[in-house]
Amino acid sequence: MxxxxxxxxxxxxxxxxxxxxxxxxxxxxxxxxxxxxxxxxxxxxxxxxxxxxxxxxxxxxxxxxxxxxxxxxxxxxxxxxxxxxxxxxxxxxxxxxxxxxxxxxxxxxxxxxxxxxxxxxxxxxxxxxxxxxxxxxxxxxxxxxxxxxxxxxxxxxxxxxxxxxxxxxxxxCHSHSFPISEVIDIVMPGNVSNKRKDVAMLLSVLPKLKPKSRLHFTFLGKPENDSVLQQLEHLKHVCDANVTITHYYRFIPWEEYSEVIAKAHLLLCPVKSQTSFYWVDEFYGKTKVSGSEADCIYNGKIGLFPTSYPKMDWHNLYYESERGLTSVLNTLSKEQLENEYQKLQPYLEKYTxxxxxxxxxxxxxxxxxxx
Missing domain, CATH: 3.40.50.2000 (Glycogen Phosphorylase B;)
Structure with missing residues (x-):
């Protein structure tokens, strides 16, 4: 044919x-x-x-x-x-x-x-x-x-x-693995932009964390402006000893992007419920899809989303507010995540x-x- x-x-x-x-x-x-x-x-x-x-x-x-x-x-x-x-x-x-x-x-x-x-x-x-x-x-x-x-x-x-x-x-689902690193790697995929993500809330939460586990946060995207870049630099010096930060200065090629996500235990997806496109209102999960959905499924990772984002056909974790996100991150453990990843199996079979x-x-x- x-x-x-x-x-x-x-x-x-x-x-x-x-x-x-x-x-x-x-x-x-x-x-x-x-x-x-x-x-x-x-x-x-x-x-x-x-x-x-x-x-x-x-x-x-x-x-x-x-x-x-x-x-x-x-x-x-x-x-x-x-x-x-x-x-x-x-x-x-x-x-x-x-x-x-x-x-x-x-x-x-x-x-x-x-x-x-x-x-x-x-x-x-x-x-x-x-x-x-x-x-x-x-x-x-x-x-x-x-x-x-x-x-x-x-x-x-x-x-x-x-x-x-x-x-x-x-x-x-291209790959699925649970990293053996003792430090919990948490990656926020996509541009570091307040237009599409609640970056301001996240930058407020991180310095207040007192996590029981060691957490490493990676901002896997280009900062939207110099102000955000400076705030990311500042974070490195004010967070708890159990919190470390990595960020980028540039656009990240797709292959490098995927390599970093592959090492993550959790994808942090503080997606805003409302955004705009060419000044027209758009609503994430309703009239516009977040690229974080693809990041989770392609890499076989659990995402941490706000409850305002409609539940996708995948197993994720959710938080309702800034206080809720703080609680999730402070109490996070590898044992808890390992248990959550066991719930991914039906979805891995569906998305071959x-x-x-x-x-x-x-x-x-x-x-x-x-x-």
């Missing part, structure tokens, strides 16, 4: 998601594939071979006629270029921000102050590129894809786009590479018959 040819487009931001696509695609027997990426995206890729990548400045440079299916990994700008793609081939467009990209909610003016550092950039998008009016171009796509069941449930509750939306489950890969391959092949 002739292989189906699939093109993946990423001109904006989700380079780590492309790496995850590649690891699944390269084991599929019924598809051939190529990634079309902007140079700024290509600079962040580390595991995808060069012969699978074509660097382009604009989407219009690619020839859609060479492919059976197009997957748009991110779509937040340059909508007129994608309109031609949608008209030519069956397309699956991933939706990362439901309120902005699918429900077409209006700007919340209160977000101006929260995103004041990007004010000029956002004004350019709305006034010059007119992203507010043009974002409805996404409706021309054949199918919409969301990355978690909770987002799919939200789409179904609205009704309007349910028939065109499907769950694109890319999360599989083969099961996830086969389901995704069937979805991509089915898309070829959509038009």
């Amino acid at each position: 002739e292989k189906k040819k699939i093109a993946f487009i990423e001109m904006e931001t989700h380079s780590a998601l492309l790496e995850q696509w590649y690891l699944l695609l390269k084991e599929m027997t019924a598809v051939d594939f190529r990634f079309f990426v902007h140079d700024k995206v290509n600079a962040k890729l580390s595991s995808i071979p060069e012969d699978k990548i074509t660097v382009v400045k604009t989407v219009s440079e690619m020839n859609c006629n060479d492919f059976d299916v197009i997957v748009v990994n991110t779509l937040h700008r340059n909508f007129e270029q994608y309109s031609k793609v949608f008209q030519q081939k069956p397309t699956l467009c991933l939706v990362h921000n439901l309120n902005f990209s699918l429900f077409f909610k209006s700007i919340n003016r209160h977000n101006f102050w929260a995103d004041k550092e990007q004010c000029i950039y956002y004004l350019k998008l709305y006034l010059l590129e007119k992203v507010g009016q043009k974002r409805k171009t996404i409706l021309q796509a054949t199918r919409f894809g969301v990355l978690s069941q909770s987002l799919l449930d939200e789409v179904k509750s609205k009704g309007s786009f349910a028939e065109k939306t499907e769950l694109v489950s890319m999360n599989y 590479f083969e099961k996830v890969k086969n389901q995704l391959e069937q979805q991509l092949i089915a898309l070829t018959a959509s038009k």
Whole structure:
């Protein structure tokens, strides 16, 4: 049987998601594939071979006629270029921000102050590129894809786009281990940013801890600004003797990122319940998925989430407040964690590479018959 040819487009931001696509695609027997990426995206890729990548400045440079299916990994700008793609081939467009990209909610003016550092950039998008009016171009796509069941449930509750939306489950368990280190390694994955995580709360909690176990915290992401960086540096000198801190200054390549998480006993995920995208309100676990979900499943790790984040299909620990988080961290022990990891077994069996890969391959092949 002739292989189906699939093109993946990423001109904006989700380079780590492309790496995850590649690891699944390269084991599929019924598809051939190529990634079309902007140079700024290509600079962040580390595991995808060069012969699978074509660097382009604009989407219009690619020839859609060479492919059976197009997957748009991110779509937040340059909508007129994608309109031609949608008209030519069956397309699956991933939706990362439901309120902005699918429900077409209006700007919340209160977000101006929260995103004041990007004010000029956002004004350019709305006034010059007119992203507010043009974002409805996404409706021309054949199918919409969301990355978690909770987002799919939200789409179904609205009704309007349910028939065109499907769950694109890319999360599989790549590895699973409980480190033997006597020090409990706790990793906070992703950028150290108050926009998406309650970093301010965490920076307040850590100096107050008096843990019974030795805890090593790693902030596995680039600090959002110099102020946060300085606060991380300060933490190293004011925490209890049983608490040590490691942080980074830069973007972390995907392979190094995964290596650090593999050594963790616990992933700390202080995800905020509300954030925004292009000044439009978004809600984590409801209209926007946190990358921490993928970090937990891919690496076979238990996460520590706030109770405000909808429970994902995985075994995690939860805290309700700053006091609750303090209590969890102060009383944490390796014995407790070992007992919690035993509860992961049913999920490890569900999220095997083969099961996830086969389901995704069937979805991509089915898309070829959509038009």
